[in-house]
Amino acid sequence: MAAERLVVIGGNAAGMSAASQARRLKGPDALEIVAFERGHFTSYSACGIPYWVSGDVERRGDLIARTPEEHRERAIDLRMRTEVTGLDLAGRRVEALDRESGESYWTGFDKLVIATGARPVRPALPGMDAPGVHGVQTLDDGQALLDSLDAPARGSARRAVVVGAGYIGVEMAEAMLKRGFEVTVLNRGEQPMATLDPDMGRLVHEAMDGLGITTVNGAGVTGIATGPDGRVSAVETEAGAYPADVVVLGIGVEPETTLAREAGLPLGPHGGLLTDLSMRVAGYEDVWAGGDCVEVLDLVAGRTRHIALGTHANKHGQVIGSNVGGGYGTFPGVVGTAVSKVCDLEIARTGLREKDARAVGLRYVTAVIESTGRAGYYPGAKPMTVKMLAEYRTGRLLGVQIVGREGAAKRVDVAAVALTAGMTVEQMTALDLGYAPPFSPVWDPVLVAARKAVAAVRAEGA
Numbered sequence: 001m002a003a004e005r006l007v008v009i010g011g012n013a014a015g016m017s018a019a020s021q022a023r024r025l026k027g028p029d030a031l032e033i034v035a036f037e038r039g040h041f042t043s044y045s046a047c048g049i050p051y052w053v054s055g056d057v058e059r060r061g062d063l064i065a066r067t068p069e070e071h072r073e074r075a076i077d078l079r080m081r082t083e084v085t086g087l088d089l090a091g092r093r094v095e096a097l098d099r100e101s102g103e104s105y106w107t108g109f110d111k112l113v114i115a116t117g118a119r120p121v122r123p124a125l126p127g128m129d130a131p132g133v134h135g136v137q138t139l140d141d142g143q144a145l146l147d148s149l150d151a152p153a154r155g156s157a158r159r160a161v162v163v164g165a166g167y168i169g170v171e172m173a174e175a176m177l178k179r180g181f182e183v184t185v186l187n188r189g190e191q192p193m194a195t196l197d198p199d200m201g202r203l204v205h206e207a208m209d210g211l212g213i214t215t216v217n218g219a220g221v222t223g224i225a226t227g228p229d230g231r232v233s234a235v236e237t238e239a240g241a242y243p244a245d246v247v248v249l250g251i252g253v254e255p256e257t258t259l260a261r262e263a264g265l266p267l268g269p270h271g272g273l274l275t276d277l278s279m280r281v282a283g284y285e286d287v288w289a290g291g292d293c294v295e296v297l298d299l300v301a302g303r304t305r306h307i308a309l310g311t312h313a314n315k316h317g318q319v320i321g322s323n324v325g326g327g328y329g330t331f332p333g334v335v336g337t338a339v340s341k342v343c344d345l346e347i348a349r350t351g352l353r354e355k356d357a358r359a360v361g362l363r364y365v366t367a368v369i370e371s372t373g374r375a376g377y378y379p380g381a382k383p384m385t386v387k388m389l390a391e392y393r394t395g396r397l398l399g400v401q402i403v404g405r406e407g408a409a410k411r412v413d414v415a416a417v418a419l420t421a422g423m424t425v426e427q428m429t430a431l432d433l434g435y436a437p438p439f440s441p442v443w444d445p446v447l448v449a450a451r452k453a454v455a456a457v458r459a460e461g462a
């Protein structure tokens with residue numbers, strides 16, 4: 001019997017995890033795997049780009065987990081620089097364009113994985129394509145930015161403007177600071193890090209001020225001004241113009257689902273593909289999708305969301321590969337955990353913000369506490385702020401946000417587990433968390449917040 005053919009569209013985290021896992025479970029005699037990647041790289045960590053640009057990571061190659069040759073050695077027919085331009089579901093075939101030769105051809109499939117990722121948001125504003133304006137979505141983007149930093153166009157001027165104050169914006173602000181630039185971050189919203197409540201975002205803003213990074217809130221970009229040489233000279237905003245020698249864009253992404261939409265596959269309210277728990281596209285027996293091109297179920301809010309994170313993409317790929325390869329896997333959903341940092345300031349969140357809770361009709365109480373990451377008397381103890389949301393009356397944990405120094409970010413994982421388990425804040429107060437002075441105060445900051453949240457639930461419910 002001829003081998004079945006699996007076609008994978010997109011050769012990064014989700015796509016190649018799926019291909020690799022399917023190959024582990026089924027040999028080439030049973031399953032032929034053809035993967036298409038339109039770019040120059042495969043299986044790389046976009047998450048590492050800010051640290052490569054900053055110089056913390058020395059070589060681009062350090063970010064590449066597996067080269068095309070390594071995939072091919074594992075009997076995956078990976079076709080680089082080849083874009084899938086058409087998807088014929090009824091005919092079970094994809095149309096591919098070899099970007100090097102310009103040749104187009106059709107390839108049939110028995111099973112299909114769509115792992116096309118996300119595309120960066122690029123508002124159609126004047127000057128957006130000017131030299132000196134850079135995205136950081138791909139290794140090519142990172143390389144172009146580094147090349148331009150190594151060859152400054154205008155003498156010794158070193159002003160970087162980062163557009164967007166989400167996690168990529170603040171990580172790139174750190175990178176540019178480390179590269180010796182004077183850094184301004186332009187933020188359209190009320191405070192940086194809109195994935196936090198504004199009161200916690202304000203702490204990030206203050207810390208960035210302290211690090212020498214200027215953050216301007218309420219500064220929606222209206223255009224990019226260029227100098228006589230055609231290069232960027234300033235970023236124009238509703239709040240004024242900000243001189244720039246280099247501009248880094250970090251204004252978010254949207255699911256890359258053009259092919260899926262044209263083929264009539266089901267998309268959710270955020271434009272991402274909709275799947276069942278096995279990551280099979282809803283209603284399609286032999287079509288799977290995962291990574292940044294899908295919507296995920298938010299287990300706390302009970303709705304789908306679009307969350308573009310590598311941690312989900314890798315898990316999706318693993319689940320898809322298991323199912324395609326004849327095994328079994330599911331992806332039940334997420335609680336919305338994310339961590340990042342700007343210099344030594346760590347930022348973490350999981351679950352719902354206040355506005356998320358309101359949007360789904362949940363009543364809640366909040367507790368905010370100040371503590372330290374180590375026992376107060378232990379050398380190097382630094383402040384940490386924890387905000388906790390609990391459901392009114394029931395006391396069910398709804399969300400946690402943490403801003404602080406060393407040890408702040410990964411503390412959120414305790415809260416992620418508690419959220420997944422559906423714990424109340426009262427149950428959390430009894431958690432047996434590790435303690436020794438170098439690692440935490442005797443009452444861990446998360447437990448202190450839980451105790452305060454219990455008191456708030458009782459007071460509100462009285």
Ligand SMILES: Cc1cc2nc3c(=O)[nH]c(=O)nc-3n(C[C@H](O)[C@H](O)[C@H](O)COP(=O)(O)OP(=O)(O)OC[C@H]3O[C@@H](n4cnc5c(N)ncnc54)[C@H](O)[C@@H]3O)c2cc1C
Pocket residue numbers: 009010011012013014015036037038039045046047048049050082083084085115116117118136137138168256259290291292293308309310311312313
């Ligand atoms: C600067 C930066 C920092 C990040 N930091 C973190 C972090 O700290 N933690 C975290 O969890 N996540 C982080 N992420 C997000 C993470 O990188 C993504 O969630 C992850 O790469 C998604 O994997 P994916 O396979 O779904 O999509 P992608 O990595 O986007 O891969 C999709 C691939 O499909 C290809 N493709 C698309 N359409 C076609 C087509 N028609 N034909 C052929 N090929 C196609 C694209 O070229 C691309 O290579 C970061 C992202 C960036 C940009």
